[in-house]
Amino acid sequence: MDKQAAIKYLESRAQDFYKLSDKIWGNAEIRFKEKQSVNDYEAFLKQEGFEVTVGLAGLKTAFSATWGSGKPVIGFLGEYDALPGLSQKAGVAVKESLESEGNGHGCGHNLLGVGALMGAIGFKHYLEENGKSGTVVYFGCPAEEGGSGKTFMAREGCFNNLDAAFSWHPSDYNMMPPGPVLANDSIRYSFIGKASHAAAAPEAGRSALDALELMNVGVQFLREHIPSSARIHYAITDTGGISPNIVQAHASALYQIRAPFAPELEDLYKRLNNIAKGAALMTDTQVEIKFLKGTSNTLLIPALDEIMYKNMCEISNPIAEAKDLDFAYEIVKTQKSPDKLPENAFVLKPMPWNKAGNIPLPGSSDVGDVSWVCPTSQCGTSTWPVGTAPHSWQAVACGKSDFAHRGMLFAGQIIASTAIDVLNNPEVIAKAWEQLKEKTGGSPYHCPIPSEITPDILEAEIT
Ligand SMILES: [Zn+2]
Known part of the structure; x- marks a missing residue:
């Protein structure tokens, strides 16, 4: 079985993943409270044959799910926390909350977590079909929004055994990050x-x-x-x-x-x-x-990003087939002035990869801490029409749409393919580790959260 078969496999199972993502969208649980979402993942992963451990690094809603054995050990990073006050009906191009003062998936983490899961399951399928050695670890990372879930997990060494880690983020373009987040x-x-x-x-x-x-x-x-x-x-x-x-x-x-x-x-x-x-x-x-x-800031690893970008360019982007592109265009109209409307709601072609990685992105993410511990690569795929800002009602409204599902499928296929390429070219991992050492300047990972601050203390301080 080749890489194409893994891509096709994910496509054939797409509905299972869409359903899970929609369920997480409906849970809309905020940082540290993602209990139902974790239950849903646990049930899904156990059915797929993973061994699941819930509760990591003092975080009740963090988990790891492991399948397989031996090298390489590849991590897949998933998130599932929503944002407070962003409750919004799905599939409508007007601001209309589902529940007043309710939460909403304004950063698309319902898609993020399931897209990364698709990557893990596509990779697992390839290992299984080819009888190859390798360990798949899916990490359920809570509280990305304001809770630094992965930073606590990095502090406790959750990512120490990984050879590489992969993730992605919903976006309005298909792209590799042009630089680090701060x-x-x-x-x-x-x-x-x-x-x-x-x-x-x-x-x-x-x-x-x-x-x-x-x-x-x-x-x-x-x-x-x-x-x-x-x-x-x-x-x-x-x-x-x-x-x-x-x-x-x-x-x-x-x-x-x-x-x-x-x-x-x-x-x-x-x-x-x-x-x-x-x-x-x-x-x-x-x-x-x-x-x-x-x-921490993200450390970009060109050896991995290059492969991920290549896969992004080679795999056909299923968004062009989405049933609800008219709705997507209505969403564009809520965010752009009439004289600046683009021709289409989506740009299918990936943005050129900035190999130098020297344009910092003004936001921050706890993926940064994982990237200091092991070589990490992540992409963005267009699950939202162009111009859609994260943390907006528009992003929530798009969260269960056909185009969002397909953008998520695309991300899952890119991640699975990248993991397969890394497996088949072990020299890439060695090169990635060399690049990581260069980027840190040899300084070891220093967790920015002081040891006396536990997730419980942080939760009490910020709520
Ligand atoms: Zn996010």
Whole structure:
């Protein structure tokens, strides 16, 4: 049996996978709460002959599913968390929630998890049919959105035995990433002052809100002197109350900092801390600094990306056959002005691969942490019409459509084919590891989440 047979096999079983993806779309469970989704995966994977372990690295909704034995050990990374407040009806091109205040799959992780599963099952089928040795490990990775599931898993060594890992993400284009996503840290700064009557005894008060404002001003001045691709954002999470006549005794902000290479964040973090301490000194208040979580930047491995890209170009893209392309075009119209409408809702041809991998993407993902531990490659396939932003109601509305299903099938076929190519060309793995070493500059993986922060603590801090 050749690679083509694995591609055809996935096509023949497509309906089983579409059904599972639709079920996960319906569950729409947010970070750390993906219980039903895990149950659905567990049942599916057990039926496929995988050995499933639920609960990894302190995450109740993480799991691994293993099949086969021996080398190579190939990991497939799946996600299934939804986003709060994005409830939306499927298949309609107007914003209409299914359940008020409900969750929705605005990042297409219902497709992501099942597409990666298709990759794993296509690869397993090839190993089985050809009697070849190899281990398939599907990882159920929870809480990608704001919970750094894979980072906790990387910290506990879940990915240490892998020779390579593969994944993908729903997108509005077929493409390889043109560069890394940024490393990202979240830190809470809490100022503690002294309450007092703001008119009768202002001298007795020490304003935590003043301190927070001074910190924020200090950070605005810092922006001029950081690498141009670094980012700093903040939200004031506690203003200290609603009464102007009481000196605010507490105030806090949640900061996020991003940079293209994880070690660069350490410097930025120290500078932010100095500003916070300076603000506390100026106002005679105290500051508590709590580092909550982080994710690493992705390290792109050209030896793997090249193969994945080649498969993307060679496999025929089934989206052209989708039944609901008119609906897709209606979605395009909700996002583009009438004079900028494209001819079609989809661009079938893959975007050219930027081999240099030197154009950083402004977002962040916990896939970054896996990529520091073992050579990792991921692609994007068009499951959404051009111009569709992730984390939008449009992305949720498209989540169960025929074109989304077919984009997911395409991703599964690309991933399975890439794993098969790697299996049949073991020198690629050696080269991928060499490239990984070059990219890290020899520095070992340093988990950005401090050891005292467990998933439970993080969940309590961010909800
Ligand atoms: Zn996502």
